[in-house]
Every structure is written in C-alpha cells, then in structure tokens.
Amino acid sequence: MKPHRIIALLPLVAILSACNAVVLHPSGDVAVQQRDLLLYATELMAIVIVPVAFLTILFAWHYRHTNTKARYEPEWHHSTKLEVVIWGVPVIIIIFLGMATWTTAHTLDPYRQITRIAPDQLVPPGTKPLQIEVVALDWKWLFIYPEQGIATVNDVAAPVNQPIEFRLTSSRVQNALSIPALAGQVYAMPGMETELHAVINEPGDYRGYSSRFSGAGFSKMHFTFHGKSAADFDKWVADAKATGTTLDSATYLQLAVPSEGEPVHRYANVDPELYKTILDRCVGQSPNMCLSTMRANDLKKGNGLCRPNVASN
Amino acid sequence: MSPDTPPLDPIFGRLTLDAIPYQEPILVVTFAVVALAGIFAVGALTYFRLWGYLWREWITSVDHKRIGIMYIVLAIIMLVRGFADAIMMRLQQAIAFNGSEGYLPAHHYDQIFTAHGVIMIFFVATPLIVGVMNFVIPLQIGARDVSFPYLNNLGFWLTAVAAILVNVSLFVGEFSQGGWVGEPPLTGAEASPGVGVDYYLWALQISGLGTIIGGINLLATIIKMRAPGLTFMKLPIFCWTSLCVNALIVLSFPFLTIAVTLLTLDRLFGTHFFTADFGGNPMAYVNLVWIWGHPEVYILILPALGVYSEVAAVFSGKRLFGYTSMVYATVSITVIGFVVWLHHFFTMGSGASVNGFFGLMTALIAIPTGVKVYNWLFTMYRGRVRFEVPMMWTISFMLTFLLGGLTGVLCSIPAADFQLHNSLFLVGHFHNVAIGAIVFAMMAAIDYWFPKAFGFRLEPFWGKLSVWFWTVGFFVAFLPIYVAGLSGVTRRTRVFDDPSEQNLQILFVIAAIGAFIALLGVVFFLVQLFVSIRNREALRDTTGDPWNARTLEWSTSSPPPEYNFAFTPVVHDVDAWADMKARGYSRPSEGFKPIHMPRNTATGIVASVLLLIFSFAVIWYMWLVAGVSFALLLLVLIGHTFNYNRSFHIPADVVARTESERTRLLAQQG
Ligand code: HEM
Numbered sequence A: 001m002k003p004h005r006i007i008a009l010l011p012l013v014a015i016l017s018a019c020n021a022v023v024l025h026p027s028g029d030v031a032v033q034q035r036d037l038l039l040y041a042t043e044l045m046a047i048v049i050v051p052v053a054f055l056t057i058l059f060a061w062h063y064r065h066t067n068t069k070a071r072y073e074p075e076w077h078h079s080t081k082l083e084v085v086i087w088g089v090p091v092i093i094i095i096f097l098g099m100a101t102w103t104t105a106h107t108l109d110p111y112r113q114i115t116r117i118a119p120d121q122l123v124p125p126g127t128k129p130l131q132i133e134v135v136a137l138d139w140k141w142l143f144i145y146p147e148q149g150i151a152t153v154n155d156v157a158a159p160v161n162q163p164i165e166f167r168l169t170s171s172r173v174q175n176a177l178s179i180p181a182l183a184g185q186v187y188a189m190p191g192m193e194t195e196l197h198a199v200i201n202e203p204g205d206y207r208g209y210s211s212r213f214s215g216a217g218f219s220k221m222h223f224t225f226h227g228k229s230a231a232d233f234d235k236w237v238a239d240a241k242a243t244g245t246t247l248d249s250a251t252y253l254q255l256a257v258p259s260e261g262e263p264v265h266r267y268a269n270v271d272p273e274l275y276k277t278i279l280d281r282c283v284g285q286s287p288n289m290c291l292s293t294m295r296a297n298d299l300k301k302g303n304g305l306c307r308p309n310v311a312s313n
Numbered sequence B: 001m002s003p004d005t006p007p008l009d010p011i012f013g014r015l016t017l018d019a020i021p022y023q024e025p026i027l028v029v030t031f032a033v034v035a036l037a038g039i040f041a042v043g044a045l046t047y048f049r050l051w052g053y054l055w056r057e058w059i060t061s062v063d064h065k066r067i068g069i070m071y072i073v074l075a076i077i078m079l080v081r082g083f084a085d086a087i088m089m090r091l092q093q094a095i096a097f098n099g100s101e102g103y104l105p106a107h108h109y110d111q112i113f114t115a116h117g118v119i120m121i122f123f124v125a126t127p128l129i130v131g132v133m134n135f136v137i138p139l140q141i142g143a144r145d146v147s148f149p150y151l152n153n154l155g156f157w158l159t160a161v162a163a164i165l166v167n168v169s170l171f172v173g174e175f176s177q178g179g180w181v182g183e184p185p186l187t188g189a190e191a192s193p194g195v196g197v198d199y200y201l202w203a204l205q206i207s208g209l210g211t212i213i214g215g216i217n218l219l220a221t222i223i224k225m226r227a228p229g230l231t232f233m234k235l236p237i238f239c240w241t242s243l244c245v246n247a248l249i250v251l252s253f254p255f256l257t258i259a260v261t262l263l264t265l266d267r268l269f270g271t272h273f274f275t276a277d278f279g280g281n282p283m284a285y286v287n288l289v290w291i292w293g294h295p296e297v298y299i300l301i302l303p304a305l306g307v308y309s310e311v312a313a314v315f316s317g318k319r320l321f322g323y324t325s326m327v328y329a330t331v332s333i334t335v336i337g338f339v340v341w342l343h344h345f346f347t348m349g350s351g352a353s354v355n356g357f358f359g360l361m362t363a364l365i366a367i368p369t370g371v372k373v374y375n376w377l378f379t380m381y382r383g384r385v386r387f388e389v390p391m392m393w394t395i396s397f398m399l400t401f402l403l404g405g406l407t408g409v410l411c412s413i414p415a416a417d418f419q420l421h422n423s424l425f426l427v428g429h430f431h432n433v434a435i436g437a438i439v440f441a442m443m444a445a446i447d448y449w450f451p452k453a454f455g456f457r458l459e460p461f462w463g464k465l466s467v468w469f470w471t472v473g474f475f476v477a478f479l480p481i482y483v484a485g486l487s488g489v490t491r492r493t494r495v496f497d498d499p500s501e502q503n504l505q506i507l508f509v510i511a512a513i514g515a516f517i518a519l520l521g522v523v524f525f526l527v528q529l530f531v532s533i534r535n536r537e538a539l540r541d542t543t544g545d546p547w548n549a550r551t552l553e554w555s556t557s558s559p560p561p562e563y564n565f566a567f568t569p570v571v572h573d574v575d576a577w578a579d580m581k582a583r584g585y586s587r588p589s590e591g592f593k594p595i596h597m598p599r600n601t602a603t604g605i606v607a608s609v610l611l612l613i614f615s616f617a618v619i620w621y622m623w624l625v626a627g628v629s630f631a632l633l634l635l636v637l638i639g640h641t642f643n644y645n646r647s648f649h650i651p652a653d654v655v656a657r658t659e660s661e662r663t664r665l666l667a668q669q670g
C-alpha cells in the first residue's frame, strides 16, 4: 500500500474503535441519558455542519480562479434574505439545543435524587439509595459504606438497579471521581462535600479513576466499580466483614500518606465519625481547628482565628 | 517555613548546585544543544558586527513593525520548544502500556505538559496574535505608529523575559507540575513546595503585565489614531476583532494578575487565600483564573477570525460578505464571552440552575460564531478564489473548525460535560481549535503579510506542503485522541497500567504518528522561510501590493518606510485601498513635510531584565539580590520619566527622497 493510503486509513482505525467506546456504550441509566444527549446535540448540529462543509468545498472549487465560466460579482456583498437565513438557522438550532441544555442540567444534576432506574422504570416509592462516602487520597480512593459499616480502598461495588448516593470529599488536593459507565464525574475537594447520584443497570466490572490531575501518582489512581446482583453484593460486603480489620483515625492517617498503585484492601469496621472529621479537616489529633467550629465562631462574630484555644469574643 | 529548615544562604537563598539537573541525560543534551546554538549565534553576531545594528534597529526600537516582527520571532522559537514537549508526551503515551512506565518519570512528564500548555498559550499563541496586531493595525488604520511606542517596546520585552524565565527553569531547578492554569491546593506551598510553581507564577505575572500594557496601547491606537474618514463601520474586520480583543485583554488580564498575586502571597508569606485549611477557598482561584481564562480563549481566536476575514475577501477577489453582520457577531462574542467562564468547571458542584445558565450562555455564543462561518462561505460565492497559501490555510481552517465547533458545543452542555470534562475528548477539542483556528490563522497571516514586512514573498511550494502536513497531521494526531476520550481516558495520564485499557494503545501510536506528520508541517514552514530568504531577489515585490489586496497597508511600499505613510490617507469606504485603486488614485509626489516620530529607548529592555533578575531572585529566596534589583528597577522607571527627549523629526527632504525612490520602482513596473 502506498504510504499516503496508510495515513488515510489511520483516522479510520481510530473512528472504528469509537464503536465500543464506554461513553457511547454505558451501563448506568444516567450515563445512558448523557450519551443520548450527546447524540441528540450532534445530530442537531449536523444539520448545519454537513451542508456547510459540503458548500465550502463546492464554492472553493466552483469559484476557483481558473474557472472563468463561473459568475463573478466582485461588488456583491449583501443580501438581506441570506442574512436572515444566516442568523435564523443557528438561532433555531440553538433554541432546540438550549432547551435540552437547560432541562438536562436539571434532570441530570448530580445532586438530584435518582427518580428512574431505566427509561420505563421509575424508582419504587420508599426506596433508600445506597450511601457511599468517598475520600480521594494521595493517590488512591477510599470508599466508606456507612450503613454496612465497611470501607474499601480502590474497589467499590453497588447492587444493580438500586440508586446510589455518593458523597465526596478529598484529603489534600482536588480530584474528581469518574466512572464513565455509570454517570461521569464530579470533583472531590478538601473541606468540601459534593454529591453524585446514579444507578447501575448491568452487572459487570467498570473502570473508575480520578479525572482531575492531583500530582505524581495521578495516573495510577484508578479503581474498579462492580455492578453486582443483590446477592453478590451482600456476599461482597460479607467478605469485607470477614477481614476483621478496622479503619479508625489512626489507620486513616497512615492510609493518607501518599502512595502509588495501592492494592485493593477492605476494612470490616469503620469509625462512624471518621468521614465527618475528614470533611471537617480535623482527623484525630489534628492541630487545625475543625472547619465547622471555625464557621460557628465566624457566625458568632468570632475572630475566626484558627487555634482551638483562642476564645471568641 | 517550618522551624527545622536550615538558614538560607544570604546571597544564593535556596539555590544550590543540586538545582542543576545534570543527572538527567535528556536535559543535559538539551542544554548542550541550546548552549551550542547560543555560542554560535553570539559568534555570528560578533563576526558580522551586528550587535550595534541589532541594538539600534531592533532591541531598542519603538517602531511597531519591528516590535511586531520580534514578537513573531519569539513565538516561532517558542513553538519549537512547545512542539518538542508535545512530541515527548506523545512518545511517552504511545509506549507506556503493558506494564511499561514509559521513559518519563512523573516528575518530568508533569512538568512537560505544564510547560507545553504554558508555552503554547502564553509564548506562542499570544505573541503571535500580539505581533500580528502590532504589525498590521497601525498600517491598516493609516497611522504612523501606535499611541504609546515606548510601552509597546516594554510590553514586548516583558513577554520575552517571561519566556526566558520559563526556559531557565529547564536548567536551574524545575518547572511547575500543576497544569497550565495551576490550580491550588495542588500548586499551594504544602503540595508543591519546590520552585516550579514559583517559576510558573512569575512567568505568568510578567507576561500578563506585558500583555496588559500591549492591550492598553493597541486599544488606544485603534480608538484614537484612525485616519480621517475611517469611521468604526469602515474599519477592516481584522481591526474590529483586534479592537474587541484588546478590550478583552484590558478587562480580563487583571483577573489573572489577581489570581497569580494571591497565590504568590499564599506561597511566599503563608496567607490562606486558596488553602483548604484556615478558611481559604481554592474554588475562588478556579473562578478567578477562568474569569480570565475564557476571555483569553477568545483573545486568541478573535484575531484569527479577523485574519480569515481579510484573507477570504482578498483571495476571493471580492468584498467581504455581510460586513455589518461580521461586526455585530464580533461584538456579541466579546460581550457574551464574559459570562461563560463557569463552563470550565460544571463538575465542581454548582447547582443545576447555575450550570444551566452558563451552558445557555455558551450555546448563545455559538450563534455569532456560526454566522461568521457563513460569511466566509458567501465571500467565496461568486468570487474568483485564488489558492495562494493564505487561502489554503483559510479553507483548511473552515473545514477543521466545523469539527472543533461541534465538539466545543458538546462540552458546553453541562449534563454531557459530566462525561467529557477533563477527558482526552476535551484535549481533542481545544487542540482542534488551537491548531485548526489559531495556528492556521497565524500561518496564514505570516504568509499574507510577509511581503509587506520584508518586500519579498514566501516561496509557495513549501508553504503549501506545510498546509497539507499540518492539516493531515492534525487529524491523524487528534481524531484518535477524541476516541480515547470517549473511551474514558483522562487528560494528563502518564502511564496506562489499568489492565482494562490495554486495547487503547493503538490510538496513542496513531496519535504519535500524527504528531510527527504535523512536525513536518513546522519543519516545512521553517524550510519555506529559509528558501525564501535565499531566493529573495526572485521573490521580490516592488509594487507594495502583491496580492491585489483591499486595505490600507497595501497602499504603501514593502517594507513600509519608518513613517508608514508620507501623507495620512483619507478614507471613503470599507476596503479603503480597493476603493482608492478603483477611483484611480495617484500618489502625491511633492509637498512633503517633516514627520514627527518617537525616539528609540533602552528603558524597555533594561527594566525587563531587571524584573527578570528580581523574579529569579524571589523564586530562589535570594532576598539581597531581589532588593537591589527592585531598587534599580524603580530608579530606571523613574529616571525614564525625566527623559524629555523622546521624539524627533524626519526632515522633509529625507521623506521626499524615500518617496521618489518608490516612485521610481513603481514606474519600473510599467
Ligand atoms: C500538533 C501539535 C500539538 C500536539 C501533538 C500537542 C500535544 C499535546 C499533548 C499530548 C498534551 C497533553 C494531553 C494530556 O493532558 O494528556 C497537550 C496539552 C495541551 N496543549 Fe498541546 N499539542 C499541540 C499543539 C498545541 C497548541 C498549538 C496549543 C495552543 C495554542 C496547545 C495547547 C495545549 C494546552 C493548553 C494543553 C494543556 C496542558 C495542561 O494539561 O495543563 N497545544 N498537548
């Protein structure tokens, strides 16, 4: 094959491999709606882009310098009818796109409770979402299950078709929890709590990782998200329980020491206050004043100083 | 600083021999090459006795044409550095599969993507557009110079020393590893204690200052120095986009200055603006930096769109279609561009309505942008399209930009951006625009205005090759990157050690091949410059108007005399020069008067070098040096205000001689 043929084929190979890209073939209802939105917007814009691409090539060729048969009107530079089309078409497309933008900003808001499990399946009334507290550490992920009382590192699971409520924070720098098959990503930030609501529809193992650069170990800061049947999920929890280990503030501080490529491990018990103190930035014997105390001082017109022993007036 | 840090050396601060990375072979080789090239350049300048010439005619020059050219030369040199970084990243990502760590450790790789981003934005794209604006605007509006010639020179030297600072970090210490916008807490004192972030902050601070100064100058120039009759609605589109851009610069760069200053205070003096503890708020930095960052994106793209408008009209042999639409489109992009910044962090956890609002505003900006594309399209319609190199860049842009616009709109839909944000899809999008719109436009601009600047054309053969290789290279390099993004690969990834993503290696291999194809585009451009300079006699243009163009800069000689126009032109229509040609304009050949011109000054370079020394000293905590250089800097700046001898007159007979020489050349044309 001639070299330029090979070069022409390269992008094709790339495009073909898009066919099984995870964002286009997700397994959770939120991600499915995000995918549909992407495709809808693409189709909408294709209405202008395809003709414009075609006309660009056509005009450039037809009105080429050497084609003296083509009409030449050097002074023609205005046409009200054309101007109306030129402004009108994008306006109409953006109206449609804008409506989709606004509604999906609300329906797919990560803070919003999941209301449907699948396109034609609403969440049964009274369903409680599975709570998962997420802490981004340098450079691994800690998942705490407050209801089950277990915790895991770089490994997370949820039963299929049950809404999940992630609450996220971070230990030191910003990260983002990203699970494309499930629902995309949300930042995890120190001293701050964000949320992500989602549901997984198909059992399987999905890639999860940090998608906000957080330093040297960033590339290896990934984990597996398992969608499991209810029975398998219970077994997974029981396995964690069987380890007999406990995550309290002392073990947490050890865990928080920066490390790379941390293997999966699990804790049978978790200090129920741990997540709150991480979020409050005063785990264990921390010299820092808890953020909540500082805020309370500020509200009391306190001086906002950060030493616990400074009295507010 | 914690109490157990050793006391600082009074002279060298924290700078020790360990800061020189002589154990890293890549850097040692780079240093050897740079040093050899430097010695060679110094030797050549001395041998040909060019120092005096350089100093008088370029370094201290306040001529906007010379300054514009210096900006562009700086940008081309930095493009080579930025591209080298890109190739290194592409190689690393192509091999770091199946358990391989690649050849770059994190400490090195993370500096490379940061340096690449910073260099490409601040020291390639920005100097290119500022340089082109500097060269073109006064000529297009019929002015003899800019409003503030000394500030113009100072602005250039500030940008240049900031670029030097970034490159010094390569050999003394390290550069930031925190990405091109450097968001804390990652770039705070706790997570990044080294000098890398300090180099980054000072480079941005100084180049930002240079850009603001340049922006004020060009804004004033366009508003105050237009030729008689050149009302706003007759202004060439490139000047319109430049007007908007410089307004954007003046309004937005102060936000960068604030963000960078506060982060510097956090790092130097332990304030807590952006720390996670002690009541600081890192999200404030993210907002500040993007309130600047989004307008910055338009600062780079608007002049590019202006260039395409000029080129499309000239090489279609026709007036631009829909001039008024174009103006309104430009102005609305400028205004709306200020209320979209949050689309850079939909995923930071703001509420649905906030995200929705910024998503809508971003969608809104797509309308005027789309209108512009139609206008270029209908400029070709019923024209006579000449496929000269600038027009080839333009057509390539019109096709490439469609994809970049599409993917940009996708990223602006908040719900979709929860998937696309920070993925390689985003990287694909912004390179689609950075390369397909900005770089292509600047290549077109260089090709288009080169004959004006130097009096001879660029050899088209190598130029056309450059168009093809850049275009094909872009698609081969970035289509796979889009796909990798859709496959869930995030940006700034150094190694792919997750077993489930091993099948993606082929994408990165293709992307690396694409990067090499684009590299050939750069090489062919450099070859084009070299070949054209060698064949300059054959490529000589004595008409001053080689393209049969339409705007005022083509009415004067190539290169234009120092004073641009012997008589200030009077404008009657859009495309003043086309109008003058159509009405059978003849050049006046007598009645010349002395011309008042600004005098050269060394203050720009002296002040900038002092600032460079000061910032280097602060980065390394060399407080003594910092104090002395700062005091000297103040002295120089104050001293300059006492210099009243700032202008001179070019005598009428010199003007007459220059103009009659041009008359003679024009007559030779027949
Ligand atoms: C063919 C030419 C180019 C190639 C091959 C290239 C390649 C790359 C690569 C591999 C990355 C890192 C992506 C990642 O984070 O995984 C990157 C980042 C980036 N590039 Fe380029 N690039 C090119 C040209 C440009 C140009 C012309 C500009 C701007 C005018 C630019 C601006 C940036 C920026 C701002 C970043 C982000 C840096 C960061 O993550 O902080 N690049 N580029």
Ligand SMILES: [Cu+2]
Pocket (backbone or CB within 6 Å): B293, B294, B297, B340, B341, B343, B344
């Ligand atoms: Cu933006």
